[in-house]
Amino acid sequence: MDENKLQKLLQEMTLQEKIEQLVQLDSSFFDNDGVCTGPVEKFAMTEEQPYRVGSLLGVRGAAKIIDLQDRMMALQPHHIPALFMLDVIHGYQTIFPVPIAIGSSFNPELAEQVTAVAAREASAAGVQVTFSPMIDLVRDSRWGRCMEATGEDPWLNARMAEHMVRGFQGDNMARKGKMASCIKHFAAYGAVQAGRDYNVTELSEHTLLEDYLVSYRAAVKAGAAMVMTAFNTIDRKPCTTNRRLLRDILREDMGFDGVVISDFSALRETIVFGTSRDHADAARQGIVAGCDIEMMSECYLHHLEELIRTGEVSETMVDEAVMRILRLKNALGLFENPYKDASVEDEKRLIFCEEHQALSRSVAEECIVLLKNDGLLPLSDKQKIVVAGALAQDREITGSWALFADWNQTITMRKGIETLYPQADVTFFPSDNVTEDMLAAARTADVVILALGENQRSTGESQSKADISLSKEHTAMFEAVYAVNPRIVTVLFGGRPLAVPELAAKTSALVEAWLPGSCGCYALADILFGRVNPSGRLSMSMPYCTGQLPISYGANLTGRPKPEKDGFFAFTSNYLDAPNEPLYPFGYGLSYGEVSYSPVTLDSYILQKDGQITACVTMENRCELPVKEAVQLYLRDMHGSVIRPERELKGLQKVSLQPGESRQVTFVITEDMLRFYDADMHYVSEPGAFRLWIGHDSLTENSVDFILA
Ligand code: NOJ
Numbered sequence: 001m002d003e004n005k006l007q008k009l010l011q012e013m014t015l016q017e018k019i020e021q022l023v024q025l026d027s028s029f030f031d032n033d034g035v036c037t038g039p040v041e042k043f044a045m046t047e048e049q050p051y052r053v054g055s056l057l058g059v060r061g062a063a064k065i066i067d068l069q070d071r072m073m074a075l076q077p078h079h080i081p082a083l084f085m086l087d088v089i090h091g092y093q094t095i096f097p098v099p100i101a102i103g104s105s106f107n108p109e110l111a112e113q114v115t116a117v118a119a120r121e122a123s124a125a126g127v128q129v130t131f132s133p134m135i136d137l138v139r140d141s142r143w144g145r146c147m148e149a150t151g152e153d154p155w156l157n158a159r160m161a162e163h164m165v166r167g168f169q170g171d172n173m174a175r176k177g178k179m180a181s182c183i184k185h186f187a188a189y190g191a192v193q194a195g196r197d198y199n200v201t202e203l204s205e206h207t208l209l210e211d212y213l214v215s216y217r218a219a220v221k222a223g224a225a226m227v228m229t230a231f232n233t234i235d236r237k238p239c240t241t242n243r244r245l246l247r248d249i250l251r252e253d254m255g256f257d258g259v260v261i262s263d264f265s266a267l268r269e270t271i272v273f274g275t276s277r278d279h280a281d282a283a284r285q286g287i288v289a290g291c292d293i294e295m296m297s298e299c300y301l302h303h304l305e306e307l308i309r310t311g312e313v314s315e316t317m318v319d320e321a322v323m324r325i326l327r328l329k330n331a332l333g334l335f336e337n338p339y340k341d342a343s344v345e346d347e348k349r350l351i352f353c354e355e356h357q358a359l360s361r362s363v364a365e366e367c368i369v370l371l372k373n374d375g376l377l378p379l380s381d382k383q384k385i386v387v388a389g390a391l392a393q394d395r396e397i398t399g400s401w402a403l404f405a406d407w408n409q410t411i412t413m414r415k416g417i418e419t420l421y422p423q424a425d426v427t428f429f430p431s432d433n434v435t436e437d438m439l440a441a442a443r444t445a446d447v448v449i450l451a452l453g454e455n456q457r458s459t460g461e462s463q464s465k466a467d468i469s470l471s472k473e474h475t476a477m478f479e480a481v482y483a484v485n486p487r488i489v490t491v492l493f494g495g496r497p498l499a500v501p502e503l504a505a506k507t508s509a510l511v512e513a514w515l516p517g518s519c520g521c522y523a524l525a526d527i528l529f530g531r532v533n534p535s536g537r538l539s540m541s542m543p544y545c546t547g548q549l550p551i552s553y554g555a556n557l558t559g560r561p562k563p564e565k566d567g568f569f570a571f572t573s574n575y576l577d578a579p580n581e582p583l584y585p586f587g588y589g590l591s592y593g594e595v596s597y598s599p600v601t602l603d604s605y606i607l608q609k610d611g612q613i614t615a616c617v618t619m620e621n622r623c624e625l626p627v628k629e630a631v632q633l634y635l636r637d638m639h640g641s642v643i644r645p646e647r648e649l650k651g652l653q654k655v656s657l658q659p660g661e662s663r664q665v666t667f668v669i670t671e672d673m674l675r676f677y678d679a680d681m682h683y684v685s686e687p688g689a690f691r692l693w694i695g696h697d698s699l700t701e702n703s704v705d706f707i708l709a
Helices: 003-012 015-021 062-075 099-104 108-124 144-148 154-169 205-212 214-221 243-253 266-273 279-289 299-309 315-331 344-350 354-367 413-420 436-444 472-484 501-506 520-528
Strands: 023-026 055-057 083-086 180-186 226-229 259-261 369-373 384-388 425-429 447-453 488-493 509-514 595-597 612-621 627-637 648-657 662-670 688-695 703-708
Touching: 003 315, 015 023, 015 299, 015 315, 062 083, 062 344, 083 315, 099 108, 099 144, 099 154, 099 354, 099 509, 108 154, 108 344, 108 354, 154 180, 154 205, 154 214, 154 648, 180 214, 180 243, 205 214, 243 279, 259 315, 266 279, 266 299, 279 299, 279 315, 299 315, 354 520, 384 413, 384 436, 413 425, 413 520, 425 436, 436 472, 447 472, 472 488, 472 501, 488 520, 509 520, 612 627, 612 648, 612 688, 627 662, 648 662, 662 688
Parallel strands: 023 055, 055 083, 180 226, 226 259, 384 425, 384 447, 447 488, 488 509
Antiparallel strands: 369 509, 595 612, 612 662, 627 648, 627 688, 688 703
16 A cells, blocks of 8 residues: 555544554453453453454464454454564574573574564464564663563674564565564663662663663664563653653654554553553653553543543644554555465464474574583583483473463473483483482482573563572582582573572583573583584673672773772772672683684774774684684773773674684774764764774783774
């Protein structure tokens, strides 16, 4: 349909119809046969009204969506198709590692492959819009939702965000197998105070713009069709009614012209926040702020008409919101084909097909992070191995958003090892009970592998923790085994970086497996036995203890830095009872063997404002295995009108190297990479001295200085 036809359609719609387009209900309104049996009284709706709303959330399955779309179009006066939206976060039924793990692949192209497969499966099941990716920056692992984010770094998050959006939408979301992407949660949900979910945020303008909004800017530029508001406040105003955030920053400044949706009942919750007096006031503030669709609350439905009649809201605002929704339906091709890709045959053919399972496995190979290795890894199948811990046989390691997966098909760690290494001498004790049998076997084993950490029920929405140390039970188990045999490989599962300083000091090897998805434990087994060389890098620093949170590698400087040497620190910025540094920083991760780097060279030490300089290193793979090396480029502005981070990731290349192979890697540095919000909030670069590092991780000392003229 062209724009004129859409405008004509809008003009023909009654005000009531328009308002219904702004309402989203969830699947609880309909039974399995598409009959409305849901909470219509609670929402003060007629039985017919749920069929007339603009969009539904949580309905899935080709047959169901085709049937419901028919019913809805029949009852919508202009037969406007409904939008079907769902949380397809890290896979639909083929589940990939959780986003915090995907971030740890340090491979944005891989993230694009993941969302492309998620879109292929979900669109066959009739879903047209996904509430994904979540691109919130997160530096506090108390927040359970850090699992859904790609980590602590603005630049890495931005690259992940744009690739994930592209994977879902492609160049044209009407195409088969593509869907619209709704980025969330706008904005700074990852900065909820003290890591407690749904809490308020307190951020400086600099931190908001410079750190938290970078991924949004990138995803909007990449064409994300929708934006979801966040539950938290910015500047003490709930995001869903935050006009400055939604209109001035998102629409005006970032140029976003797609659809804004509230989070689940977030508009109604502004009454609980105390910033809206009642439902009518919430409706007024929501539409004025620029929230187009109200998810699962009824303020717009019951109050917009009256607000327009009394002149408190102009009908133009409603028209603009409806037009954005109609344009999205049109961009998805729904006026021509309201079922989009819903197809029972395609569901059977595509969902959890072998190709997708293989990708779930190979993605996990790059997400798992080796944090310590005293030489105990890789294992050999000649060793006597004991594997202990309930997580070794737990299927709940796919992630709390893996709602539609068949968990019976999840590959556990035990299944991964038994299937791929049947010849290995492995005894399993898949329990967290420290039994005499287990200790006796551990005592005589060559290696004990402990599966510790958290399963998917411990992270996700509303799963914040005040203490992120390893549970007492798992600590006791580690200590009991350590007392009989210190040759321990610890595999940590979970969706958040845990604080494990004592364990890390004692264990011989430490592997962060995250929540690796449907087939990720095949990758885990291959890494443990050395068929795959680990290449993941932490997307979030692993703190030393809860008290360090929030923490990030790029922390801003202080006027009283702690001296580098150990000893007595008088009046410096330090803790009495913990180091300042995390246990393992962002970007950190080992392989089996070393990749060496030559010193960085520059083709010029002076960067002209409109010019470029090229930085170069030569790497050599000294491992006995092929390796995928995440080459990281960091920059530091040595002097600024405001304090600048100690270092910032500004470039990344994941390079495959055969054993013994050398390769030259170059990065081009341009002035725009050096910009930031200066003391007057102008986004500029300031001439002067800069330092540049290229190396294996954020600790690299391989640096060179240059000047911006
Ligand atoms: C609430 C969550 O915050 C959001 O991420 C999700 O997309 C919606 N519920 C819909 O399920």
